[in-house]
Amino acid sequence: MTRERRGIEVSLAIAEAVGQADCDVIAAYPITPQTHIVEHLAEMVANGQLDAEFVPVESEHSAMSVCCGAAAVGARTFTSTSAQGLALMAEIFFIASAMRLPVVMALANRSLSAPLSIWNDHTDTMMVRDGGWIHVFVENGQEAYDHVFWAFRVAEDPVVRLPVAINIDGFILTHMIEPIEFEDDDLVKRYIPEYRMEKPLHPDKPVSMGCFAMPELYTEAQMAREKALVNSYSTCLKGWEEWAALTGRRYHPIETYRADDADYCIVTMGSLGETAMAAVDELREQGEKVGAIKIRLWRPFPFDDFYKAAEGKETLIVLDRAISFGGPGGPVALEIRSALYRRPQAPAVVNYVAGLASRDVRVEDFKAIILEGKAKATAGHTAGYTLYGVRE
Amino acid sequence: MACASEVLCMDKFSVYAARLVEKGEYFASGHRACQGCAEALAVRLVMKALGRDTIVAMATGCMEIISSPLPTTAWEVPWIHVAFENASAVITGCESGMKAMMRKGKLPPKKINFVAMGGDGATADIGMGQLSGALERGHDFIYVCLDNEAYMNTGIQRSSATPWGASTTTSPAGKRSKGQQTQKKDLPKIAIAHNIPYVATACPSFPFDLMEKVKKAAAIEGPAYLHILSVCPTGWRIPSEEAIKYGRLAVNTCVFPLYECEYGKYRMTYKPDPILPVREYIQGQGRFRHLTDEDIEVIQKRTTEEYEKLLKLCEMD
Ligand SMILES: Cc1ncc(C[n+]2csc(CCOP(=O)(O)OP(=O)(O)O)c2C)c(N)n1
Ligand code: SF4
Ligand SMILES: [Mg+2]
Numbered sequence: 199m200t201r202e203r204r205g206i207e208v209s210l211a212i213a214e215a216v217g218q219a220d221c222d223v224i225a226a227y228p229i230t231p232q233t234h235i236v237e238h239l240a241e242m243v244a245n246g247q248l249d250a251e252f253v254p255v256e257s258e259h260s261a262m263s264v265c266c267g268a269a270a271v272g273a274r275t276f277t278s279t280s281a282q283g284l285a286l287m288a289e290i291f292f293i294a295s296a297m298r299l300p301v302v303m304a305l306a307n308r309s310l311s312a313p314l315s316i317w318n319d320h321t322d323t324m325m326v327r328d329g330g331w332i333h334v335f336v337e338n339g340q341e342a343y344d345h346v347f348w349a350f351r352v353a354e355d356p357v358v359r360l361p362v363a364i365n366i367d368g369f370i371l372t373h374m375i376e377p378i379e380f381e382d383d384d385l386v387k388r389y390i391p392e393y394r395m396e397k398p399l400h401p402d403k404p405v406s407m408g409c410f411a412m413p414e415l416y417t418e419a420q421m422a423r424e425k426a427l428v429n430s431y432s433t434c435l436k437g438w439e440e441w442a443a444l445t446g447r448r449y450h451p452i453e454t455y456r457a458d459d460a461d462y463c464i465v466t467m468g469s470l471g472e473t474a475m476a477a478v479d480e481l482r483e484q485g486e487k488v489g490a491i492k493i494r495l496w497r498p499f500p501f502d503d504f505y506k507a508a509e510g511k512e513t514l515i516v517l518d519r520a521i522s523f524g525g526p527g528g529p530v531a532l533e534i535r536s537a538l539y540r541r542p543q544a545p546a547v548v549n550y551v552a553g554l555a556s557r558d559v560r561v562e563d564f565k566a567i568i569l570e571g572k573a574k575a576t577a578g579h580t581a582g583y584t585l586y587g588v589r590e
Numbered sequence: 591m592a593c594a595s596e597v598l599c600m601d602k603f604s605v606y607a608a609r610l611v612e613k614g615e616y617f618a619s620g621h622r623a624c625q626g627c628a629e630a631l632a633v634r635l636v637m638k639a640l641g642r643d644t645i646v647a648m649a650t651g652c653m654e655i656i657s658s659p660l661p662t663t664a665w666e667v668p669w670i671h672v673a674f675e676n677a678s679a680v681i682t683g684c685e686s687g688m689k690a691m692m693r694k695g696k697l698p699p700k701k702i703n704f705v706a707m708g709g710d711g712a713t714a715d716i717g718m719g720q721l722s723g724a725l726e727r728g729h730d731f732i733y734v735c736l737d738n739e740a741y742m743n744t745g746i747q748r749s750s751a752t753p754w755g756a757s758t759t760t761s762p763a764g765k766r767s768k769g770q771q772t773q774k775k776d777l778p779k780i781a782i783a784h785n786i787p788y789v790a791t792a793c794p795s796f797p798f799d800l801m802e803k804v805k806k807a808a809a810i811e812g813p814a815y816l817h818i819l820s821v822c823p824t825g826w827r828i829p830s831e832e833a834i835k836y837g838r839l840a841v842n843t844c845v846f847p848l849y850e851c852e853y854g855k856y857r858m859t860y861k862p863d864p865i866l867p868v869r870e871y872i873q874g875q876g877r878f879r880h881l882t883d884e885d886i887e888v889i890q891k892r893t894t895e896e897y898e899k900l901l902k903l904c905e906m907d
Contacts, residue, residue, distance in 0.1 A: 222690040223683065249694055251686035255679065256723030263676035263720070267647060267683020270670050273691055275683075293672055392696065399668035399684060401643040401702060408671035409658035419660075 201445075202380045208339035209234030209372045211380075212278075212304050215346035217248040218386045222273035225253040225264035229283040230316045231368035232306040236278055258283035262290035262301070269299035269361075270407055272398035274350065277301060280368055281308035281322040288326060294361045295330030296423055297408055300353035301361040302346070303331075307468070308368040309555045317556035318368040320468065320519035323496075324529045330423055332362040332430055333496040335468045339376035342366050344447060347381075347389055348437045354393045355437075358430040365496070367469040369556060385444055431498050451500035452507045456482060457489030462513035462545070462575070464568050467493040467530055470517065470559055477564030488568055493530065501537055508538065511545040515571030517559075518551045518583070527551075527583035546575040549583035557587065611797065612638040621664040622656040626830030628837055629653060629736050629820035631794040633707065636734055636818075639804035640703050642667060647681035649708030649717060650674035652743045652822075653736060675717035677706040678724035678733055685729050703808045704731040710751035711741040714775045725784040725813045732807045732814045735777060738822035746825045750775040753845075754892075755885055756877045758825075763880040773892075781815035782851050788814040790850035790859070795821075795837025799848055799859055806850075819846045827876020839871040844897040845889075849904065856903040868893050 206214075212235050216224070224243070226236040242248040251268075255261045261277050268275045279287065284305065294301050309315040310322050323333065332352060336342045342364065349362040366372055397405050411419055434451065442448040455475045457463050466474045471492040481488045491507045491514070508514060518528020526532060531549035538544040548571040553559040567586060574580065616637035623630035633653055637644070646669045648654045654671045657664040672680045685704040691697040706724070708717055713735040721733060740758050741747040748761035748770050757769035781789045787810045792800040800818065807814035819840055821833040828836055840846040842862040849858045868890045872878045881889075 220694075222694070222696070223686045225683065225686075249690070251690045253682065253686050253727070256719055256726075259676065260679035260720050260723055263672060263679030264683035264686065266672050267670065267680035267685075268687035269683075270680075271645070271684045271687040271691070272697075273687030275687070289673060290676065297672070399645050399670055401645065401668060401700070404666060404668045406658055406663035406665050406669045409660045409663060410655055410671075411660045415660050 201382065203377055204380060205375055205377050207234060207373065207375050208342050208366070208378075210238045211339055211343045211378045212346055212366070213238035213242060214380070215343050216276050217242050218381075218383055219347060219350050219390060220274065221248070221250050221276045223251045223253065223264070223268035223275045224277065225255050225261045225268070225275075226277045226279065227255055227258045227261050227283060229258070229280045231308055231318070231372045232278045232280045232283070232304070234372065235304055235306070258287040259290060262287035262294060265301040266290060266294050266297065266299050269294070269301050270297070270399045272393070272395035274354070274393050275301045276303070278304040278306065280306045281310050284322045284326060285310060288329070291326050291331070292329045293408075296419070298359040298426065299361060300359050302349045302353055303361065303363045304346070305363045305365050306368040306372045307365055315555040316368075318370050319554045319556070320365075321554070323363070323365050324520040324522075327497070327529060330360070330427060331497065332360055332427065332434070333365060334362065335365045335494055335496060336371070337469050337471045337492070339371065339374060339378050340447070341449070342371060343378050343380070344441060344445070344449070347386055348441060350393075351390045351437045352430065352433050354390070355433045356396060358426065358433045360426055360430055365468060370469045381445060389440065389444060428498050431500065434495060449494060450503065451495035452503040453492045453494055454507050455490040455492070457491055457507060459487065460489030460511060461487040462515065462572055463489045463491045463508070463511050464564065465491045465493065465514050465516040465530070465534065467496065468519070470519070470553060473559060473561055474517070474564050476561045477568060480561060481565055481568060486568075499533060499537070504534070504537060505541070508545055510543075513546045513548060513572055513575035515548045515550065515568055517567065518549060519553050521551055521585070526581070531583060546580045548574050548580050550586045551583055552586035563587070611801070612641075614638060614641065616640070616642065616644070616666040617657070618664045618666055622659065623652070624824045624830065626823045626833045628794050628833040629738050629822060630656065631833075632736055632800070632818045632820045635794055635797050635800050636705075636804050637667070639801035640705065640808055643701060644703040644705055645681070645684050646670070647672070647677045647684060647706045649677040649706075649712035650743070651709035651712055652738070653707065653709070655743055674712055676720050677708045677712065678717060678721045681706040681731050682724045682727065682729040685731055704729070705734060706731060707734045707736060709742070710735060710737040710739060711749040713737075714751040714777055715749050722784065725781060725786050725815065728812055730811055730813070732804070732816060734816045734818060736818055736820045737777070738820045738825060739774070740822075740825050742822050742825045751777065755881050755889060757880060758877070768885060769877070769880065778815065778817045778851070781817070782854070784813070785854065786813040786815060787811070788850070788852055789817075791817045791819070791846065791848055793819045793837045793841055793846060793848065795834045796841065796848060796860060803850060803859070825877070827879075828874060832874070836871065836875070839866065842866045843868045843871040843893065845871055845893055847897055847900055849900060856900070856906070858901065858904045
């Protein structure tokens with residue numbers, strides 16, 4: 199087994215992973231900050247490095263539609279987009295999961311317009327939170343590379359058969375050059391063997407897909423969908439365990455940092471987790487009993503793992519990167535508040551929204567948020583949320 | 591084609607004609623279309639001509655709804671519906687997927703017809719961009735537009751393929767309106783402008799002509815576009831037993847000429863003789879009931895002009 203460590207732009211590493219996964223169909227439309235991923239895939243196909251159909255569609259709506267058609271005939275299918283592209287494909291995004299089509303998407307997270315912004319936050323992904331996909335968040339380039347394989351593996355598992363979105367912070371991750379360990383193709387093949395769909399569209403055995411349902415069946419169809427997503431949890435875990443066995447790199451639905459003996463924790467999702475850990479280290483030196491909780495698996499939400507991580511904490515300071523306008527806070531905090539509601543000894547939840555459109559959240563900012571959040575909880579000011587650093 | 595004046599043949603020997611049609615049914619009976627629906631007939635004939643080795647991606651609309659109420663299906667071939675505007679993108683996904691898998695040895699090779707179907711709303715309006723994209727990219731597929739000249743599935747609203755003067759629920763005739771105020775969008779010409787190998791118009795009232803064109807479209811490599819006038823008794827407000835008659839009238843008045851364009855070369859596949867006055871086509875339809883003699887004259891003039899333009903294109907070699 200050869201393992202190669204290479205300095206490479208994260209977008210290119212993602213494309214290389216899609217190539218190693220022997221993807222059959224790639225359909226995508228350019229949008230910053232996703233572009234480097236698709237450009238590199240187009241190049242790989244043009245060079246003969248990857249034997250696939252690269253479909254240069256005329257819109258993201260078509261990208262997702264082509265993916266649906268390709269996945270329906272049993273092809274291994276990949277797309278990538280950001281913000282406005284995701285919004286344009288939203289209609290089909292929801293249908294892909296309902297039809298159990300295992301498309302894999304690299305979602306280079308970017309702010310939704312308006313005002314137009316190409317920079318990073320989570321406003322795009324939160325729009326499709328309830329789209330029935332598996333959502334995973336990665337923190338660095340290695341994780342992004344690894345999760346391409348994991349995503350195909352989970353999506354195509356016959357008991358799951360759901361699309362997977364790998365959330366990758368735009369620019370902050372996509373455009374970084376990082377040292378990444380590339381696994382060799384044999385290892386990848388062992389981890390994701392050739393995909394065989396049980397009932398694809400094929401003239402030899404005709405099936406009808408996407409039939410319409412009257413109200414007496416719609417509810418049951420939604421239940422089936424919900425069950426598939428909730429049950430995918432164990433396949434997600436298995437996927438990570440086997441990846442760890444092969445590569446030594448281990449992932450969990452909820453990850454913690456210096457949290458075991460912490461009284462309070464900062465909760466993050468995505469690449470800011472790394473800055474949060476640095477802030478935790480500095481605060482620990484000042485004697486603060488603080489830790490970090492990082493959500494990797496967003497859908498299906500890993501409730502039990504989260505309870506375990508939050509157990510015994512007095513306060514959770516949740517950092518959101520999107521606003522649920524007119525609602526009680528950011529989407530992650532909403533999730534956590536409702537998950538903890540009425541649980542005995544549940545920690546207080548204080549919510550901050552920060553880092554919209556890539557506005558820097560530095561270690562000092564994290565420290566300020568953590569200390570201020572802790573004080574708020576002590577004073578009993580836990581309702582609503584604070585938009586950190588806003589100029590009024 | 592079987593004979594020079596197919597209308598006459600059809601009138602005299604309808605039983606004889608039926609024997610010439612393939613027996614296989616891939617769009618099974620028992621679906622929920624309205625009585626006398628010629629759109630359903632169009633689908634049935636298209637499928638007969640295509641045969642078993644076909645994958646169909648269908649847009650939301652009448653044909654999708656009437657053929658697929660869970661847990662039943664009228665489809666004897668693999669069929670997929672995803673949404674209203676994207677049948678052309680979905681079928682290009684199917685085509686690309688199979689192409690890649692066959693090339694890579696993941697699937698045994700097989701010649702398959704990839705067919706997208708959508709109504710005039712799905713094609714001329716909401717799915718125009720996706721159709722254009724798929725045609726331009728050159729996928730090997732057939733797009734079948736089932737043109738009943740309005741959004742029938744949602745209750746007879748106008749589309750850009752609704753003809754001038756037709757009263758629909760969103761272009762109603764009234765004191766200040768003659769119904770649809772715009773001219774029918776010329777979809778076959780838009781398809782031709784993509785320089786694709788094959789474009790044709792057809793109508794199920796001329797079944798042999800229709801099936802011949804479907805077979806041609808299937809045999810040709812690359813994109814083909816078929817525009818099928820599909821009489822809708824419900825939306826056109828005509829008796830359900832008269833759908834075939836109105837299809838013939840549309841063609842014989844030159845309101846809907848039957849032609850094809852193969853690699854840019856136009857050919858009229860049927861020349862009405864004699865050409866009937868458009869009045870005969872317009873008169874009995876409830877959607878045109880409000881039109882005056884002068885209005886019909888306007889339609890007549892335009893119809894003649896358009897037909898002559900088309901004849902000129904056919905004469906060019
Ligand atoms: C995005 C979207 N907009 C609107 C609709 C509602 N809708 C469903 S079918 C239809 C009209 C279909 O018209 P056409 O394509 O002409 O087919 P027909 O029913 O006439 O055969 C409309 C407006 C929809 N399903 N999706
Ligand atoms: S409304 Fe018209 S097109 Fe739709 S099923 Fe009825 S007759 Fe056919
Ligand atoms: Mg219509």
